[in-house]
Amino acid sequence: MKFVLLADNHSAISQIAKWYSDEWGYIGEGRSPKELELKLKDYLNHDKLPLIILAQAGDELLGAAQLRFHEMDIYPEREHWLGGVYVASEHRGKGIANAVVTAIIDKAKELGVSSINLQTEDFTGGLYARLGWQAVEQVTYHGIKVQVMEKSL
Template sequence: MKFVLLADNDSAIPQIAKWYSDEWGYIGEGRSTKELELKLRDYLNHDKPPLIILALDNNKLMAAAQLRYHEMDIYPERVHWLGGVYVASEYRGKGIARALVSAIIDKAKKLGINSINLQTEDFTGGLYTPLGWQPVEQVTYHGIKVQVMEKSL
């Protein structure tokens, strides 16, 4: 498995947009595959957020995760966010999400970022609690109950 930036493999945009639309399209407007393809073009960065790291195996796309700005507008003071962590169904349960989150953290550190936030619908913190993420609070955001978490880097 290797990690690459979306900026170096933009041919992955249609697949990522489909994953995100299929997984989170119910959340609201702007989540169709075509709309997401356009939005993902903003993530074609190397040295600043927003960016996406991809997990590949023999050049086959397995997973993606985002480092982005101000995901939740109710927290203007929380600048950097982990989001869009998605592993293709055939690769789940193999530690890929954990490795991908670690790759995002490593990239954030290189960019001088001191903390990252996330939101999850899993109130236990899921895979994030064992990785050192701390709960901040549970809120309802855009009609969905989520656990907000933070990790100091």
């Protein structure tokens, strides 16, 4: 498995958009594959946010994760966010999510980020708790109950 930036594999945009739409399209407007493809073009960065790291085996796309700004507008003071962590269903349970989240953390450190936030519908914190993320609070955001978590880098 190798990690590459979306900026170095533009052809992955349509697959990621489909994944995200299938997984989180229920959240609201602007989440069709076509709409997400347009939004994902903003993530074609190497050394600034937002960006996406892809997990690949050869040319096969295994998963993805985002590092971005201000995901939740109710937290204007929380600047950097992990989001869009997704692993293709046929590759789940192989440690790919752990690896791609760790790759995002490494990239965030490289860019001088001091802490990262996330939101998850898993109130135990799951993978994120195992990787050292701390619960901040539970909130209802856009009608969905989520656990907000933070990791100092």
